[in-house]
Amino acid sequence: MDSMEQLQAVVGEVQAARQQVANLRAQVIELETTVDSVRNQPDHLALHQQMGGVLVEVSDRKALLEELQQTLATLNEHLTRFTEREAQLMATYEQLQAVLKGSE
Numbered sequence: 001m002d003s004m005e006q007l008q009a010v011v012g013e014v015q016a017a018r019q020q021v022a023n024l025r026a027q028v029i030e031l032e033t034t035v036d037s038v039r040n041q042p043d044h045l046a047l048h049q050q051m052g053g054v055l056v057e058v059s060d061r062k063a064l065l066e067e068l069q070q071t072l073a074t075l076n077e078h079l080t081r082f083t084e085r086e087a088q089l090m091a092t093y094e095q096l097q098a099v100l101k102g103s104e
Helices: 003-040 061-102
Strands: 048-051 054-057
Touching: 003 048
Parallel strands: none
Antiparallel strands: 048 054
């Protein structure tokens, strides 16, 4: 594979990584909002959770909050990995670009 083909492949990977990062950031923000909402919901008011096609009342708020926080931690780990991968791909892209400029 020549440098131009490598560059095109890396561009595609960078775009895919950026899309994944954007999707994960949106999920993290949504889940952080959910965690805050659960924490701020007064104890005397019912709390419901979507389970498949059914909305059910939550009986164990503590367990729900722990589950949400674990999911949030996992998403943040994925976000960190994808952000690092995006940075690596950008470095590769810049190296390939420099090689192509040097061969002109």
